[in-house]
Amino acid sequence: MAGNEFPHASLLRAVLFDRDGTLVVDVPYNGDPGMVRPFPGARRALDGLRSLGLATGVLSNQSGIARGILTAEEVAGVNARVEELLGPFDVWEVCPHSAEDRCGCRKPAPGMIHSACSRLGIDPSEAAFIGDIGSDIEAARAAGARGVLVPTPLTRNEEVAAAGEVAADLEQAVAMLLRGPE
Template sequence: MASNASQLKAVLFDRDGTLVIDVPYNGDPSKVKPFPGARKVLDELRGLGLATGVLSNQSGVARGILTLDQVNSVNNRVEELLGPFDVWEVCPHSAEDSCRCRKPAPGMIHSACDRLGIHASEAAFIGDIGSDVEAARAAGARGVLVPTPVTREEEVAAAPEVAADLEQAVALLLKGPA
């Protein structure tokens, strides 16, 4: 690992559309399908001694579409398939709730970093939409966008760092600051 990247202590990930194929309002663990290469990338980070975490907006809870138990069951399946994460953060609120945790607000990143005992500047957040990168920026963490077909062009244009896939995103992080 490059010396520039030595301040990196944790890589945090969005769940749906980043680590696993997005199934809107998924409450069924059998529908969890990891993105190709996700396990390899996570194992590499763990092997380097970096903490990993997942931060996920789950507005389906506020809307009555999902229960927290269903969200936790899906999260448990993600761990079964991708290995253990050091921290999980879930925002069960809707956009109308104006909470501090729902991305693009920085609350989940701050909470994850507090729980890991690190400063947000020692973390990076990888996600597939603009609110993920905005949350990283607001928290003082490094943000990398990995676009999918649902990512809007203006989100890609506004992102400070863009990668084709998770492997390339992690390679950018390990090279050091942009």
């Protein structure tokens, strides 16, 4: 399935992504599908994973729902637009809670990664999670998945320093995953 070019791809069964700031440009509390703008190379990176038979998923904190800024329907509309632009995902997980709710799903908690892996029928050790902030990498570590940080100008220096693996963009992050652990 993976071929000789990517010897570690067979150890990896799914790549999960943060939505805002990772797959698409972060528009705070976005409820408008028309404002969705994928990052350059996102579709190529996803299509490459899909061509290798790897599952893909999106895990997104959406505290705007708990705060009354967004509805679940608006988030679903934005997610549908993401999928329209970037292709089909095997699993979506959305945490509608605020940090004050202290739920088990909101990143940096591992709940969404555990749920996504359960739905995919895999162990978290067979998954990787790519995100743009420290809580994404903390969630991956807590779940037992591999985490790769793709910083944006909003990513704090200490988050970059604490991340085990850092990539310049999504395509480089996917290439790192396919090469295997550092």
